[in-house]
Amino acid sequence: MSSYEARFKVWRGDEQGGGLEDFTVEVNDGEVVLDIVHRLQATQAPDLAVRWNCKAGKCGSCSAEINGRPRLMCMTRMSVFDRAETITVTPLRTFPVIRDLVTDVGFNYRKAREVPAFVPPAGLGAGEYRMMQEDVDRSQEFRKCIECFLCQDTCHVVRDHEENKTAFAGPRFLMRIAELDMHPLDAAAETGLDRGRTAQDEHGLGYCNITKCCTEVCPEGIKITDNALIPMKERAVDRKYDPLVWLGSKIRRRSS
Amino acid sequence: MSVVDRQEWDVVVVGAGGAGLRAAIEARERGARTAVICKSLFGKAHTVMAEGGIAAAMANANEHDNWQVHFRDTMRGGKFLNQWRMAELHAQEAPDRVWELETWGALFDRTKDGRISQRNFGGHEYPRLAHVGDRTGLELIRTLQQKIVALQQEDFKETGDYESRLKVFQECTVTRVLKDTASEGGSAAGRVSGVFAYERETGRFFVLEAPAVVIATGGIGKSFKVTSNSWEYTGDGHALALLAGAPLLNMEFVQFHPTGMVWPPSVKGILVTESVRGDGGVLRNSEGKRFMFDYIPDVFKEKYAESEEEADRWYEDPENNRRPPELLPRDEVARAINAEVKAGRGSPHGGVFLDVSTRMPAEVIRRRLPSMYHQFKELADVDITAEAMEVGPTCHYVMGGIAVDSDTAAARGVPGLFAAGEVAGGMHGSNRLGGNSLSDLLVFGRRAGWHAAEYAQGVTYQRPPVDDAQVNAAAAEALRPFSAEADREGEAGPPENPYTLHQELQQTMNDLVGIIRREGEMEQALRKLAELRVRARRAGVEGHRQFNPGWHLALDLRNMLLVSECVARAALERTESRGGHTREDHPTMDRKWRNVNLLCTLADPTGGLAATDSGRGQIRLARESTAPIRPDLLALFEKEELVKYLAEEELYE
Numbered sequence: 020m021s022s023y024e025a026r027f028k029v030w031r032g033d034e035q036g037g038g039l040e041d042f043t044v045e046v047n048d049g050e051v052v053l054d055i056v057h058r059l060q061a062t063q064a065p066d067l068a069v070r071w072n073c074k075a076g077k078c079g080s081c082s083a084e085i086n087g088r089p090r091l092m093c094m095t096r097m098s099v100f101d102r103a104e105t106i107t108v109t110p111l112r113t114f115p116v117i118r119d120l121v122t123d124v125g126f127n128y129r130k131a132r133e134v135p136a137f138v139p140p141a142g143l144g145a146g147e148y149r150m151m152q153e154d155v156d157r158s159q160e161f162r163k164c165i166e167c168f169l170c171q172d173t174c175h176v177v178r179d180h181e182e183n184k185t186a187f188a189g190p191r192f193l194m195r196i197a198e199l200d201m202h203p204l205d206a207a208a209e210t211g212l213d214r215g216r217t218a219q220d221e222h223g224l225g226y227c228n229i230t231k232c233c234t235e236v237c238p239e240g241i242k243i244t245d246n247a248l249i250p251m252k253e254r255a256v257d258r259k260y261d262p263l264v265w266l267g268s269k270i271r272r273r274s275s
Numbered sequence: 276m277s278v279v280d281r282q283e284w285d286v287v288v289v290g291a292g293g294a295g296l297r298a299a300i301e302a303r304e305r306g307a308r309t310a311v312i313c314k315s316l317f318g319k320a321h322t323v324m325a326e327g328g329i330a331a332a333m334a335n336a337n338e339h340d341n342w343q344v345h346f347r348d349t350m351r352g353g354k355f356l357n358q359w360r361m362a363e364l365h366a367q368e369a370p371d372r373v374w375e376l377e378t379w380g381a382l383f384d385r386t387k388d389g390r391i392s393q394r395n396f397g398g399h400e401y402p403r404l405a406h407v408g409d410r411t412g413l414e415l416i417r418t419l420q421q422k423i424v425a426l427q428q429e430d431f432k433e434t435g436d437y438e439s440r441l442k443v444f445q446e447c448t449v450t451r452v453l454k455d456t457a458s459e460g461g462s463a464a465g466r467v468s469g470v471f472a473y474e475r476e477t478g479r480f481f482v483l484e485a486p487a488v489v490i491a492t493g494g495i496g497k498s499f500k501v502t503s504n505s506w507e508y509t510g511d512g513h514a515l516a517l518l519a520g521a522p523l524l525n526m527e528f529v530q531f532h533p534t535g536m537v538w539p540p541s542v543k544g545i546l547v548t549e550s551v552r553g554d555g556g557v558l559r560n561s562e563g564k565r566f567m568f569d570y571i572p573d574v575f576k577e578k579y580a581e582s583e584e585e586a587d588r589w590y591e592d593p594e595n596n597r598r599p600p601e602l603l604p605r606d607e608v609a610r611a612i613n614a615e616v617k618a619g620r621g622s623p624h625g626g627v628f629l630d631v632s633t634r635m636p637a638e639v640i641r642r643r644l645p646s647m648y649h650q651f652k653e654l655a656d657v658d659i660t661a662e663a664m665e666v667g668p669t670c671h672y673v674m675g676g677i678a679v680d681s682d683t684a685a686a687r688g689v690p691g692l693f694a695a696g697e698v699a700g701g702m703h704g705s706n707r708l709g710g711n712s713l714s715d716l717l718v719f720g721r722r723a724g725w726h727a728a729e730y731a732q733g734v735t736y737q738r739p740p741v742d743d744a745q746v747n748a749a750a751a752e753a754l755r756p757f758s759a760e761a762d763r764e765g766e767a768g769p770p771e772n773p774y775t776l777h778q779e780l781q782q783t784m785n786d787l788v789g790i791i792r793r794e795g796e797m798e799q800a801l802r803k804l805a806e807l808r809v810r811a812r813r814a815g816v817e818g819h820r821q822f823n824p825g826w827h828l829a830l831d832l833r834n835m836l837l838v839s840e841c842v843a844r845a846a847l848e849r850t851e852s853r854g855g856h857t858r859e860d861h862p863t864m865d866r867k868w869r870n871v872n873l874l875c876t877l878a879d880p881t882g883g884l885a886a887t888d889s890g891r892g893q894i895r896l897a898r899e900s901t902a903p904i905r906p907d908l909l910a911l912f913e914k915e916e917l918v919k920y921l922a923e924e925e926l927y928e
């Protein structure tokens with residue numbers, strides 16, 4: 020076992036403002052950034068605010084920016100850094116800070132509510148659902164999402180553009196629409212809801228210019244852009260060849 | 276105190292894990308205005324961590340499965356101490372609860388004919404666990420979360436407000452259940468009247484007034500050093516119920532999961548799912564031996580394979596072979612690992628080897644156990660497709676809990692209080708089978724929500740009033756850590772660091788009331804707990820009330836100390852070994868204890884929480900006999916098997 024002293028800069032403050040605070044702290048073999056933050060709490064800064072739950076990359080609570088990169092603190096091993104390096108931990112930039120490393124992620128919960136829920140197929144009772152594995156694979160990939168909101172944090176559409184937040188659901192919730200759209204038994208269409216079209220018209224899919232930054236930060240390795248966003252965009256493009264659909268969306272856009 | 280904000284609801288659910296969310300959905304669907312309170316963000320409760328699956332006798336993988344077989348397995352797993360009516364309801368209703376999830380959008384892994392796939396797990400006779408890879412808990416909680424959102428969308432359409440009938444108060448902590456004091460109108464005193472809580476973000480206090488409160492706060496693992504549980508598991512609900520006057524049942528039964536990570540130290544305790552063994556993983560000691568064959572107890576002898584060859588054949592041909600002993604109930608496997616390590620046959624970091632790399636092709640491992648692959652790769656630099664994992668026991672689950680009525684989930688002795696999920700006792704007896712928790716959450720979460728709504732509707736015209744004095748006392752209690760330095764009568768001593776106290780508590784429980792227990796050590800633990808109790812009164816915090824983890828921990832200490840004392844006292848009292856309770860000084864199961872429940876209640880209900888005398892403590896223990904098992908349920912077992920568990924007089928009733 021070898022341990023050493025690492026240098027950390029941790030952002031501390033609240034909505035009034037704040038700044039980076041310097042710490043020197045012990046690091047042991049196998050530790051992750053969250054362990055170090057906990058050591059700071061236990062020994063130097065008992066009121067240092069941080070969110071976490073599972074410490075195993077499963078709950079998506081401990082999101083922060085480490086040296087400027089959106090990451091889960093519990094899945095970032097100290098061994099990926101050079102021992103001499105100063106490690107900077109800051110709160111997610113896209114969301115308003117509450118205190119220290121804790122931000123107000125309410126934006127995401129509001130967006131979640133705007134996506135219409137799964138519509139169960141009429142005439143199929145509980146226990147009667149039959150779906151083939153290959154037909155659920157695609158939606159299952161998206162359901163691996165742990166709602167860490169790192170993709171929401173990194174997406175440039177909202178990262179420095181507060182004004183886009185009303186119109187843009189963000190990669191996580193555009194992917195949720197794709198998930199429902201690809202669900203083999205979702206009956207939204209039967210109720211007159213075209214999920215693909217609402218992605219474009221109501222949830223801001225058009226803002227996405229497929230930079231794939233969201234995919235890069237996703238700790239679950241979900242191919243958000245390739246598997247969720249691009250297929251939906253392709254379908255939106257297909258629709259443009261249909262003059263009626265095209266006209267419909269034009270008119271709606273103008274009136275809103 | 277008028278400064279404390281108050282709101283009126285019909286049903287308040289404390290906890291947003293599987294049990295709490297299922298309760299809230301049910302209560303709202305039955306017309307009760309329902310509030311949910313949880314310590315973390317919505318969708319992050321402990322349930323999210325469940326990996327292996329949810330047990331339900333749907334008979335998709337083996338047509339012979341039915342609720343009777345599931346009931347039998349559950350009773351065997353719990354060594355017949357289960358509240359049998361709960362085990363019966365659970366086995367009967369679990370399939371409906373799983374299928375219902377599909378109608379809310381859940382996507383389980385499929386069988387070849389398109390039904391829900393089911394996998395093998397320890398103690399289950401047939402493949403019974405519905406699953407999604409090894410992230411079943413995530414699927415469960417996300418589905419319930421999305422169902423809640425669906426209900427809120429309905430309410431929005433009708434009322435213009437998403438939260439008019441169902442609201443989640445996230446990142447809020449309840450510190451007291453409030454009760455009606457005797458009113459002059461002669462209404463019954465002691466009924467639930469609401470909860471007192473603080474908002475973590477601001478530190479502000481508030482009261483939710485409600486005639487019915489469902490406690491669904493999960494477990495107690497954070498009182499132990501090596502645990503698979505998260506920071507939320509400070510036993511809050513157990514303590515809230517105790518403080519409100521409800522008894523806790525059989526708190527000595529704590530499940531140590533046989534396979535937690537043992538290295539590196541910072542991840543020690545993190546769970547390695549049982550599906551690793553269910554899907555073919557085997558346990559070996561440092562000599563390369565599959566040692567579990569040496570640890571099959573008599574009661575299970577007929578059910579488990581005697582040779583490696585037979586065990587290996589079982590995966591393909593379960594009809595004609597017996598299952599591998601790696602799939603014995605958890606308590607057996609955990610004790611075996613403990614014994615191997617003690618005998619000097621452990622792995623380099625004090626565990627044993629769990630190997631899938633020699634048993635399945637790499638791509639099968641990556642597909643069937645994706646998050647285990649990920650977890651070891653990321654956290655331990657171990658590629659489980661190429662080498663064995665090192666594993667050892669970790670504190671995982673508490674079987675003991677709030678004593679409830681089997682059918683209604685009503686807590687005993689406190690009208691208006693309900694409990695479901697891990698915080699409720701009885702269902703699992705002395706040991707829980709894997710997969711039986713997620714199903715328990717849904718079955719009894721639904722029942723709790725249903726009966727809480729019904730109860731609340733029965734008292735609408737006579738809502739129990741909230742007592743100002745109780746609110747003031749709760750506020751003062753919660754603020755105490757900020758004035759710890761102020762000199763108080765009879766409490767001389769420097770302020771204490773809550774983190775240090777917590778670490779000492781964890782070490783105490785781990786070392787003295789852990790997987791193998793001895794009388795002297797438990798007495799020592801009780802003395803240490805008494806000392807910590809006194810020091811915890813001086814737990815002080817810096818800073819202010821806004822999102823202050825030091826303060827939160829200082830408040831949680833009260834709960835951990837109460838619950839730890841329950842565990843230690845009950846464990847000292849039960850002089851036998853059964854399920855999740857192993858006494859080195861009483862190593863065998865004793866049929867005389869089979870029908871004995873141990874109930875913990877608060878010694879001084881008026882709140883003298885700092886009793887310094889370890890002999891007196893804060894907890895009183897009482898014994899009671901369990902209700903005799905219904906004859907038609909007993910008839911599901913062979914007499915030869917029952918003889919091993921039941922006392923003579925029980926057999927011939």
Ligand SMILES: Cc1cc2nc3c(=O)[nH]c(=O)nc-3n(C[C@H](O)[C@H](O)[C@H](O)COP(=O)(O)OP(=O)(O)OC[C@H]3O[C@@H](n4cnc5c(N)ncnc54)[C@H](O)[C@@H]3O)c2cc1C
Pocket residue numbers: 289290291292293294295312313314315320321322323324325326327328329330411412447448449450491492493494503504507511512546671672695696697698709710711712713714716
């Ligand atoms: C790693 C791991 C893997 C597991 N795998 C499986 C499995 O495969 N199958 C299975 O059946 N079981 C499994 N279990 C067990 C199972 O996950 C838990 O027993 C179960 O999820 C508990 O659910 P619950 O609804 O009772 O509580 P939780 O999901 O823990 O929820 C508790 C809720 O209560 C809230 N709360 C607590 N205290 C307060 C308070 N004072 N005020 C307000 N809110 C409060 C919390 O914030 C949280 O929302 C596993 C457990 C672990 C740790």
Ligand code: SF4
Pocket residue numbers: 173174175176189190226227228229230231232233234244248
């Ligand atoms: S691919 Fe689209 S959604 Fe993803 S980060 Fe880029 S712009 Fe945002």
Ligand code: SF4
Pocket residue numbers: 079163164165166167168169170171191194233236237238239240241243
């Ligand atoms: S899609 Fe990936 S990055 Fe985005 S919230 Fe989900 S898990 Fe996080």
Ligand code: FES
Pocket residue numbers: 070071072073074075076077078079080081082091092093094
């Ligand atoms: S603490 Fe759960 S993902 Fe990091």
